Amino acid sequence: MYGSFTGGMAAVVFLCFFQLCGLCLSAVIFPREGPGTRALLGSVLGSVSLQWLPALMGFVSGFTRAGHMAAAVIITLAVCGTLIWAKRSGRAVSIGIKDLPGAFLRHKFLFFVLALWIVYCVLVPHSFYWQDNIIYSSQATYGDMSMHLSFITSLARQGTFPPSYSLLPGTRLSYPFLSDSISSSLYLLGAPLRLAYCLPMLLSGAQVFFGGWLFLRVLSGSDKKAGLAFTFFFLNGGLGLMYFLGGEEGNFSRIFTAFYETPTNYSLENIRWVNVIVDMMLPQRATLFGWALLFPTLYLLTRAVFHHKRRYYLIAGLMAGALPMIHTHSFLALGLVCGAWLTARLFRDNRLSVFAARLGKALIPLGLIAMLTMQAVLSPEDRSNSDRLLGLFLSVFSLWAGVLLLLLIGSIKKRRIRPVIFTWGALLLAALALALPQLFTWTFRQVSSGGMVRGHFGWVIGDDNYLWFYLKNIGPVWVFALIGLLTADKRRFARCCPPMAIWFVAELIEFQPNDYDNNKLLYVGFLFLCCAAADCIWGLLELIPKKAPQLVSAALLSALLAAPAALTVAREYVSRYELYGTGAMNLALFIDDQLPRDAVLMTDQRHNNEAAALAGRNIVCGSPIYLYYHGLNYYQQEWDLRTMYEEPGKNLELFKRHGVDYVLISDFEKKSYTVDTAWFDENLPKEFDDGGRILYRVD
Template sequence: MILAVIFIIVSVITGFLVTYFLAAKYSLFERGAYGIAIGLGLQTWLVYLFSLIWKLQFICIYFSIALSLLFCILFFIINRSDIKLKILYEATDIKKDFLLNKTSYFAHIAVFAFFTVIFCRLFYRTIIWKETGIYVGLSNNYGDLPLHLAYITSFAWGDNVPPLDPVFAGKKLTYPILSDFLSAIFLKSGLNFRNILFIPGFLLTVSFYGILYYFTYRITKKRLAATLSTFIFFLSGGFGFYYFFQDLANTSGSLWEFLSNLPQNYTKIPPLNYHWITPLTCLNVPQRSFLFGFPFTMLIFLFLYTGIQKKHWKEFLFAGVVAGALPFFHTHSFLAMLMVTIPLGIIYWDWRKWFLFFFPAFILSLPQVWYFSSHVDSERFFKFQFGWMAGDENFLWFWIKNTSLFWFFVIGGGVLFFLKQNTTALSRLKYFPLTFLILFLIPNILLFAPWAWDNIKMFIYWYLGVTPLAALALTYLYENKRLKILSRTVFFLSAFSLIAAGFIDVFKFAIAPINGWKEFSTEEIELAKQIVNETPADAIFLNATVHNHPVFLTGRKSLMGFPGHVWSHGHSGGREREVDINAMLRGKPNAISLINKYKTDYAIIGHHEKRKYANKDFFKKNYTCIISTRSYQVFDLNKKITPDLTSDIAAKKNGLSVRYYDNEDWRGAPVFEEITADINFNWANDDDKFVPSPFSIVYEGYIIIKNTGQYTFTLASDDGSWLYINENLLIDNGGVHRVQSKSETITLKKGVHKMVIKYFDKGGGAVLKLTWKPLSRGRESVIPARALLPQKPLNTLKNRQNGLSVKYYDTIEWHGEPIYEDIDTEIEFDWPNNSVKVFNSPFGIIWEGFIDIDTADTYTFVLLSDDGSWLYINDALIIDNGGSHMVREKSGSVFLEKGKHKIKIKYFDEKGGAVFRLLWKNSDGSVVKIPVERFSVHENESSEANEM
């Protein structure tokens, strides 16, 4: 915390002192406003350059602070008397000016205080901490915040310098990084997430406010115009305020209730083709590159205007240095700056001065521009589209309704400015604002980004450049003394139309009570902390391709984040990688080879992955779980484990086969399959649903009935559901409807019966619950997992080469047809009572198959059972452990040649506990479990037996 405070103080003082290298006269207030942006920008660049050597470590911050302190000390020593006189002179100027214009000063203090509160409230709501997690206070920031946190944490905690893209692992980061790098410096210095976003956002926006004020003042020479320019820009909007009054008229609550719960934004109404969003809520806060982009670009224009006006070469040189530093702060700002400065250079040609601007701008920016151009798919960034977002709407009306009366006042102000400059010696300055029109004309023809709306990043500099003209026209209206009442009335009505929609939106997000939009849960925040503590900084994570994954809080790299971000930042190959990620998460046959291809280190399986149909069992079977929370598991993909087929089969012994379809009538291939005993869900919306609507499900398998009798089944669902027993429809709860239940009773014999449940959801809530009353007595309950078996277990295991055929009988003499058959790889059990037995006592079991012997020798087998058991090899009785008894162990030996030998085990349980184990003696005399690889159902099957 202390380090961050020192960093800010040293930065601001350094920036303040740097302004004294300029030749023109500036007030202390100007130097303060300019110094914040210049100082923080300079320090950020210094730390970044040091980080190219040492990563972002404390030594980089210390060196930057030390260099700045050294500069300040030397500057004071060399220019002590001169600087002291200038500061005193500028302070005296402020005092004199204040005494002459008290009303104006107090008015501006009030306006500055108003905007300071607005800035403070907006940036403080960038992150809202609640007991339930991290929320955003601006809806426009919902998609952007996690991305910026991914960048920031990757610099601070992921040693990501030089930067690779943390949301598209293995690719260079093509986003302008230095605004987020400043926040990373603060994070490294000990500040929390809220403050690393709030502090730079607030300071740089206050700086930009001052720069905009003085830019307008220097052009118009009117304080009122300078003040009005801040309202016109920060609260800009169109005629959307009309819908505010329409919504207000239709509300039934109080005015404050309405204001506290505004139903929509009034500068952004896409269905009505309103796309000019007030900059404070769509650019200053969510688009963090504008934090430096706005003040630096406007400083360049301000210094060039002053340099042309005063003919000072230092202003040109300084503007060139700032321009050269701009691309890594904001690429769009750099491009907009070039589109204005090139025609300015032609109009106000003086090769010596413009050389001082363009030479440092070219030399400093060249490595940055080359970096971006060499790692970006430029074809996505430039394409022709007339009218920006106007579509089929009239082009002129589109711009009028989106910007209100702004164009009319720009034209009026332009005429006034032109006439005023014609009367002065420097009449050529009258063309200066006209150069900004290029930033309106070209973006209306050419798109500069994959998302069409992103052209606002160019349009906004047109708006900024001509805002002084609109403010000048409004000022003349206010100051007109001939028709004072009429002029003032038109002034206030016009000002209202320009800022009303923007003010309403700013009020909604800055002043009105707000619940926010949830980005990360408390569990996800704690998970991120564990990942930071337990994984290396350069780790790559396999995760769902969503915008707000908890891995973005860790500084680690994601194989891929939100596809829209990847696409809009100019990366190629995003679609192919997204398909591969889905294949890996679902455990497709090529999943392991893809994991090896992408060199991913960890996989996260949680809420987001489940919505992408992730197969958690695939990762549990193949990789070590290193972190586990209530909803998330993190698997180490570098710690591959040999799948335990025995435990895998045992784990999937109970439940029904379930198949999910991405349509409502079970068409095509299922999007996800698993075995589950949980036939019960209640999903309120698509965010909760495992598969988005519309979808359908089929559960299929067998139900084990322990006692013959009547069974009542109840099926509750929203929407339709059907229950089939032994291929006969028992419950028809079909149709599109809210939650409704239907029950039916059926007589079932002891044994295994086929069961199928079909379900579909058309939209809205999704509910399904299957319950029963065994023997139609007692309370209704869910069917226990031990009573359910997957569909066609023999078929699902037909490719298994290891195990013994097993048959269950409902008698202890093994009479009649078996009630259940399977291939068993787990030839042991310990069931203390009927509640955990597969079948109620009495019952009998027979295992049959072959055992593979790889060395001719005498083998000793052991049978441990409660009740009786017998072992036969090659039809000869080897162990007789028969009779009703408690747990008892018997052994027997037999000489066996190399090869396969027929094996048969018989067992029965009369009552009480049921225990069975088949063992043999190892070469060292220890009694161990026989490896399942030794067993096969058929004699001609290959074996994977290992040496005993």
């Protein structure tokens, strides 16, 4: 867990080497992009290579150091071959790092982007704080961090590939684990666990912030609009602050003391539209690493679709194909964006752009009315699990497919289908060629076994009125966004229309047992809505005759709307919760140093399980808060666990069935079960005993 200085340096050098390789590839692939864009895209290519190449080598040699060296050789050969080809082709190759200061001077809002990333860099190590042999989490990471640590440490320690759940041995890990494998790589090379966990997050955070700004800038076509949209997205906050103003003494100060009572995350009043930085990018590693790839891909796709950079279709398709096992929701959201933009393209090819924009604008109020009607008509049972909603979704999807087919036929008649095939067709083939093997190997297997796809109405609106729920959660930005869409010209509407597809799908279908997780789709739609809101607001601000008052008004409005987010960030910074105490740390060190790497331990089901999270060992059955929401069937293991603790002498065959090598008895186990400690003392030798935790060996 503690690693070594040499191991830490080796891990940092390895990460930097892949980053350098990505920068070299970007310099050749994107020669006409600006230096900042090339640097960002190169960094993303380097990270994706570090996620995917060791994984591909893992199928051959396991997740081992040898496999990582082979991955380094492959990326080296790829870079050398690319540079040789560029030189022979007479192409000038410039990484562009030295020109980055000029990009900041040309686009001064980048200094704000940089400042926000620095804030994130402060929050990340604070969320995994290691002091005096105790690990502390922040508020946001108290729940999820142990799960991610179990993925990171088990992959590095056990080296099995494809990996299995250490929290449910024998079950293939179908969670998008490449968001954690990049940390496993650093941990495998000898980095301390905290460094291995945090360093890739800092890098991906930069890719998300700068990639988000780059995409919003090209989508909006304006630095000032991109700045507003960027602020709306990353410092998002609705009307939740009103619940903390006035009232009894301490009503406001509880933001900084109570557990999960912030202006952007207050479930008591159904404030669920959480802050992007604190509650998505900090605890949700798959979302973080998915957005790090998604946002640059959206940038390239925007350049391809609206700036006629045809070569970027193929590149965007290849990048999209790498997404499923990094973040499946981002892959699905990108597919919906592509579907919306392809439809807009075909309407344009058939000279129906004006009609398409009018139809789309009409669908916005009609859709809101339909949502209000369904909320009034559907029973609570139908809202949570409804075949009717699945049928409605399939009916609308079939209608869209029929319209798409008619538009394709129209394009064929007008002899405009060839460009569509060589652009969108190339993107589709590239994406599916890379994505389908991942989906069939991991995703579809879990979805089919867990019954994860089902009809569900209205995300997590609960008993709130549909319109009021989104108004109080997203705030004025939601209103400005709707106005921006309704008043946009046909070109602007075509660019900002994807949220309509994303919202429709996310409000009717769920792809996981946790209702809340559909926000991973909705936030991608929200990114576009922020751009539409910025369009609307700047249209109003431009009514002010002078530029200076416009900028001041925009800054004041941004500050006002960002106030709930600022308070949430401040709450995160002052929060600290003990996750693993000294006893847990000492036991984890013993397990990590002394026990076989494939050992199976029997413990209770606490989420902060040191054997799984810190030592990377398998346990019989992990916490339901992880296993249930991953759609896994763990109920037999859960029952057997209780039986083995309470009646071990009568159930020795269960120990064999689950391959139990060691049994842990501590205060946690004694609280969870009526443990037959006398039997364990009489029949099993002790491997570890610190007075509070006893580890028995099963012979």
